[in-house]
Amino acid sequence: MPVRTIRPLHGHALSYLLADPHGREAALVDPQSRDLPLIHALLGEHRLSLRWVLRTHAHDAQPPAELAALHGLGVPVVQGGDAAQVRAPDDGGRLPLGRGIIRVLRTPGHTPDGLSFVWGDRLFCGCLLDVGGCAWQRWPADPALLWDSVTGKLFTLPDDTLIYPGQYRRRCSVSTVHDQRRWHAYFARCSRDAYLARLAAHAGPDHPHPHRPGPLPTPRC
Ligand SMILES: [Zn+2]
Numbered sequence: 001m002p003v004r005t006i007r008p009l010h011g012h013a014l015s016y017l018l019a020d021p022h023g024r025e026a027a028l029v030d031p032q033s034r035d036l037p038l039i040h041a042l043l044g045e046h047r048l049s050l051r052w053v054l055r056t057h058a059h060d061a062q063p064p065a066e067l068a069a070l071h072g073l074g075v076p077v078v079q080g081g082d083a084a085q086v087r088a089p090d091d092g093g094r095l096p097l098g099r100g101i102i103r104v105l106r107t108p109g110h111t112p113d114g115l116s117f118v119w120g121d122r123l124f125c126g127c128l129l130d131v132g133g134c135a136w137q138r139w140p141a142d143p144a145l146l147w148d149s150v151t152g153k154l155f156t157l158p159d160d161t162l163i164y165p166g167q168y169r170r171r172c173s174v175s176t177v178h179d180q181r182r183w184h185a186y187f188a189r190c191s192r193d194a195y196l197a198r199l200a201a202h203a204g205p206d207h208p209h210p211h212r213p214g215p216l217p218t219p220r221c
Contacts, residue, residue, distance in 0.1 A: 001046060003122065003164070005173070006035055012168045018119055019048055023098025027052040029117060029124045030166055033069035051097055055079040055086075056126025056166060057111040080106065080113030088113075105153050109146025116154065118161075123177070126166035129154060129184070131175035143199045147192050155181045 004017040016029040017039065026048040031039060043050055053070050058079060070077055071085060078095065079086040089095070091106040103118040107128050116125040129150055140146040154163070159178035167173075182188055186195060 020098025025051045025098040029054045050075050053077045057114040080115045107149035107153050109149045111141050122162045124164045131165050
């Protein structure tokens with residue numbers, strides 16, 4: 001069980017349990033407090049020792065008690081930004097897990113302080129990039145940074161890197177860097193300027209956040 005996907009009964013958010021096969025150490029990516037009973041059960045069933053809570057990003061709308069509940073797991077919480085009692089690693093930071101290493105990438109765009117995590121040939125990027133058919137990005141904090149993070153960080157990883165996103169869309173939730181670089185509905189075969197123009201076309205004065213593009217229509221592919 002190197003990676004266990006924790007799927008919600010409702011909604012689209014995904015979280016992951018990473019288990020080092022040798023050291024019996026584990027890390028959680030984007031866990032949600034409502035899943036804590038399941039998380040404790042999985043850790044106990046597989047006799048895993050939790051080492052890290054890794055959060056790709058957090059939103060303002062998140063209940064304040066959420067972070068406190070995750071601290072209750074008793075391990076460091078890794079997250080971008082300057083929230084109290086979280087560890088904010090530098091770009092390229094390395095977090096040990098068993099006999100392996102989790103590498104931290106600073107990937108702003110969806111949120112200003114977004115992080116991604118690379119563990120072997122697996123990438124965990126939260127909501128920075130949706131995969132599965134016609135992916136789209138909703139409410140990016142900064143479309144230009146989003147483009148730079150996706151094309152300059154994610155798409156420069158080896159082709160076979162598996163992408164585990166933070167959202168479940170349609171029937172597919174895991175892809176590869178190769179496939180997304182080649183087929184992504186917004187980032188493939190597109191220039192930075194064209195991408196930004198496309199998002200700007202969806203922004204408007206009536207939008208609750210006029211400086212941000214609104215939800216993008218899902219293109220057919
Ligand atoms: Zn998000």
